[in-house]
Amino acid sequence: xxxxxxxxxxxxxxxxxxxxxxxxxxxxxxxxxxxxxxxxxxxxxxxxxxxxxxxxxxxxxxxxxxxxxxxxxxxxxxxxxxxxxxxxxxxxxxxxxxxxxxxxxxxxxxx
Amino acid sequence: xxxxxxxxxxxxxxxxxxxxxxxxxxxxxxxxxxxxxxxxxxxxxxxxxxxxxxxxxxxxxxxxxxxxxxxxxxxxxxxxxxxxxxxxxxxxxxxxxxxxxxxxxxxxxxxxx
Numbered sequence: 001x002x003x004x005x006x007x008x009x010x011x012x013x014x015x016x017x018x019x020x021x022x023x024x025x026x027x028x029x030x031x032x033x034x035x036x037x038x039x040x041x042x043x044x045x046x047x048x049x050x051x052x053x054x055x056x057x058x059x060x061x062x063x064x065x066x067x068x069x070x071x072x073x074x075x076x077x078x079x080x081x082x083x084x085x086x087x088x089x090x091x092x093x094x095x096x097x098x099x100x101x102x103x104x105x106x107x108x109x110x111x
Numbered sequence: 112x113x114x115x116x117x118x119x120x121x122x123x124x125x126x127x128x129x130x131x132x133x134x135x136x137x138x139x140x141x142x143x144x145x146x147x148x149x150x151x152x153x154x155x156x157x158x159x160x161x162x163x164x165x166x167x168x169x170x171x172x173x174x175x176x177x178x179x180x181x182x183x184x185x186x187x188x189x190x191x192x193x194x195x196x197x198x199x200x201x202x203x204x205x206x207x208x209x210x211x212x213x214x215x216x217x218x219x220x221x222x223x224x
Contacts (some may be wrong), residue, residue: 034212042201042215043154088153099144099203099213101153 002027004091006102014110017079021105023089024071033065033072034099036088043088046074076107084109113138115204115216123222124192132187132219136204142166143185144213145177146201154201160185161207192223 003026013019025033032050036043047056049065049072056063060079065072076083086106090099116135124130136143142161146154147170156169160179171177174192179185183204189196199220203213 032212036215042217045212045214048212099154099156101155103153 002091002093002100004089004100004102006087006089006105008105009103010106010108012108012110013079015079015081017109018075018077019079019107021074021076021087021089021107022071023074023102025089025091025100026070027091027093027100029093030067031092034090034092035063035072035074036090038086038088038104039084046087079107079109081109081111083107115202115214117200117202117216117219119219120217121220121222123224125224126192126194128192128223130189130192130221132189132200132202132221134185134187134202134204134216136183136185136202137214140204140206140214141183142205142207142213143179143183144203144205145171145185145187146203148199148201148218150198157187189221194223197221197223 005024007022032048034048035046037046047063052067060077063074086104088104089102092099118133144159145157147157148154157171158177159167163179175189177187199218201215201218203215205213
């Protein structure tokens with residue numbers, strides 16, 4: 001059974017801090033790993049990672065995948081209150097395209 | 112740009128009733144996924160369709176069924192509703208042949224009373 005584990009479950013930091021969110025996975029026939037940000041609505045897409053060691057960057061957010069150690073990290077620098085959300089990691093695997101989600105990391109940024 | 116459209120946005124039903132949720136994917140997307148997200152939980156995969164054929168099935172109860180129509184929109188039919196079916200139901204779509212990421216709709220919040 002495909003498994004995606006995120007840590008920490010919850011994180012509270014002050015504005016301006018840098019945070020690192022972790023996602024590890026055990027799946028058969030890995031295809032891609034995706035990060036989503038979920039506020040009080042649908043998950044919004046952040047990154048899609050398919051290759052090891054290639055950092056994807058968007059503003060203050062960046063992410064990298066390690067296919068050997070089966071994990072990914074999502075970094076957010078200079079955090080802002082608008083970054084407060086649940087960050088979901090999902091893995092696409094197998095011969096189909098379904099996504100298996102982790103339980104998410106709830107990030108809270110304190111002004 | 113057009114996004115994934117779900118309707119209705121909110122739905123309140125009584126136990127044992129039937130509900131139908133609709134999903135209109137992004138134009139040209141050929142794959143639709145349905146997810147159920149309970150309060151404080153991560154989305155759970157229910158079912159997916161590729162080119163109008165069921166491509167994968169997850170933890171979808173037998174009381175639920177779904178289909179994808181010729182215009183690629185999809186409907187999730189839920190019968191004999193139970194209190195535990197109360198959740199946010201997301202639909203996502205992607206263009207499988209190009210291995211694009213899945214884009215989510217805003218979800219339908221179903222409350223069973």
